[in-house]
Amino acid sequence: MNQESIIRVQIEAPTLADLRAFADEVKPDLGCRATPKQKDGRFSVDAYLPETQLEIARRSRTANRVTIRVLENATAAGRERQKEVGAKNRFAVRGQVPRGLGRKE
Amino acid sequence: MPYLNVIEIESALQNLAAAYPATTELLEAPNLSHEGRQIHVLRIGTRGSDEVDGILILGGVHAREWVPPDALISLAADLLEAHKFGTGLGYGNKNFPANEIARILDSLNLFVCACANPDGRHYSQTNDPLWRKNRRPPPSTGNCVGVDINRNFDFLWDHLAKFAPDSGVSASEDPCDKNVYRGPSAASEPEVRNVVWLLDTLPRIRWHVDVHSAVPVILHSWGSDQNQTTEPDQTFLNGAFDGVRGRLNDRIYGEYIAPDDLEMVETLSRRMNDAVKAARGSDYGVEQAYGLYPTSGASDDYAFSRHFADPSKTKVYGFTVEAGDNFQPPWSEAEEVIREVSAGLIAFCLGTVGG
Numbered sequence: 001m002n003q004e005s006i007i008r009v010q011i012e013a014p015t016l017a018d019l020r021a022f023a024d025e026v027k028p029d030l031g032c033r034a035t036p037k038q039k040d041g042r043f044s045v046d047a048y049l050p051e052t053q054l055e056i057a058r059r060s061r062t063a064n065r066v067t068i069r070v071l072e073n074a075t076a077a078g079r080e081r082q083k084e085v086g087a088k089n090r091f092a093v094r095g096q097v098p099r100g101l102g103r104k105e
Numbered sequence: 106m107p108y109l110n111v112i113e114i115e116s117a118l119q120n121l122a123a124a125y126p127a128t129t130e131l132l133e134a135p136n137l138s139h140e141g142r143q144i145h146v147l148r149i150g151t152r153g154s155d156e157v158d159g160i161l162i163l164g165g166v167h168a169r170e171w172v173p174p175d176a177l178i179s180l181a182a183d184l185l186e187a188h189k190f191g192t193g194l195g196y197g198n199k200n201f202p203a204n205e206i207a208r209i210l211d212s213l214n215l216f217v218c219a220c221a222n223p224d225g226r227h228y229s230q231t232n233d234p235l236w237r238k239n240r241r242p243p244p245s246t247g248n249c250v251g252v253d254i255n256r257n258f259d260f261l262w263d264h265l266a267k268f269a270p271d272s273g274v275s276a277s278e279d280p281c282d283k284n285v286y287r288g289p290s291a292a293s294e295p296e297v298r299n300v301v302w303l304l305d306t307l308p309r310i311r312w313h314v315d316v317h318s319a320v321p322v323i324l325h326s327w328g329s330d331q332n333q334t335t336e337p338d339q340t341f342l343n344g345a346f347d348g349v350r351g352r353l354n355d356r357i358y359g360e361y362i363a364p365d366d367l368e369m370v371e372t373l374s375r376r377m378n379d380a381v382k383a384a385r386g387s388d389y390g391v392e393q394a395y396g397l398y399p400t401s402g403a404s405d406d407y408a409f410s411r412h413f414a415d416p417s418k419t420k421v422y423g424f425t426v427e428a429g430d431n432f433q434p435p436w437s438e439a440e441e442v443i444r445e446v447s448a449g450l451i452a453f454c455l456g457t458v459g460g
Binding site (some may be wrong): 029 | 107108109110112113116117119120121123124167169170171178179180181182183184186187190192193194195196200229230231233234235273275283284317318319320322324328353390392394396397398400425427430432433434435436440443444447
């Protein structure tokens with residue numbers, strides 16, 4: 001339980017090449033699949049960096065071409081979310097049948 | 106209702122099978138996880154596995170992505186209840202009338218593997234929340250745990266040999282890589298062999314949707330290089346291109362996809378996205394699975410590649426849904442993601458049957 005905190009950031013760049021150059025240099029965890037989103041002519045991707053590497057990333061050679069915005073402490077958020085995991089077994093009895101979130105209409 | 110733990114997922118599948126015997130079959134995957142967990146797959150449909158085409162829907166491959174398994178349990182429960190009582194289903198502003206739900210269950214089989222990686226999910230939910238891999242024990246010469254299941258499939262698995270050194274391919278041969286260790290050999294992992302088993306033993310499966318999070322986006326083939334439709338010799342099978350694959354915007358190699366296959370995957374992806382968007386306005390967008398970097402050993406590419414590697418095997422179109430924008434959103438937000446993904450998957454099912 002003493003892992004270093006992972007910080008979720010959004011990396012934004014004016015071009016895909018800038019985004020890629022930064023990612024090539026810093027090698028952050030780019031989530032499940034590194035799929036940049038384009039909005040208002042800029043490219044962005046979420047990334048996950050250990051807290052100690054965040055400042056190193058900001059001082060990297062290619063950092064002046066990107067904007068790094070901290071979104072959350074993903075480790076702390078995840079620990080909070082662990083409290084929202086079922087503690088027992090809501091379906092331990094065979095007759096307890098799950099119901100979905102769709103409206104039956 | 107909070108996130109499901111791994112015991113609840115298994116119990117939920119078993120209880121659904123017991124409650125809806127006329128429209129389900131509980132399949133036991135042949136390989137236990139490294140920590141000894143059994144994985145079940147729920148077939149949903151009124152007809153036998155060999156009578157109608159099937160869709161394999163996978164969730165929970167990456168441990169930290171908590172929403173997809175819950176979404177697939179919810180979807181399964183919705184479809185079974187709606188079919189039994191003759192109702193439609195609604196998600197936000199997207200509605201599916203009863204005849205469409207009936208058409209899905211009467212003309213398709215859905216194979217729902219809600220949590221492919223229960224060991225990893227358990228570890229993420231009880232220890233390191235950002236854990237992604239499975240829980241393969243460390244090799245004898247080290248102490249690092251786990252393999253990225255979605256780099257372990259037998260599709261260009263040996264990324265060092267198959268991709269250009271400067272491609273940035275998203276995979277690692279280092280067992281201590283926290284996220285994308287490919288494993289000691291292709292399909293070395295029991296979770297991967299379970300998926301292979303499903304595709305091998307159920308030849309009527311023609312579509313595979315791997316539900317992940319988060320970007321969000323809907324991805325279609327290929328993930329190995331940018332698609333091209335004019336050079337059929339440029340394929341993952343052609344060793345002449347080993348070592349040059351995967352570069353962004355080069356003119357040396359692009360992964361070949363036949364025009365009609367490309368149209369098929371784009372059309373179904375858009376169909377899914379339209380329904381997601383209708384549910385609550387989220388525009389996931391549709392992209393080729395090659396994003397900022399190429400990928401090796403992923404389930405979607407593996408599923409689609411099988412037919413080209415061995416023409417006797419069914420052509421299976423592969424997709425990945427990256428649902429929502431957070432691995433572990435608050436449960437209230439997770440519910441909204443579940444609704445929009447459910448809408449997308451139902452629309453996808455209808456798209457496969459021309460509905």
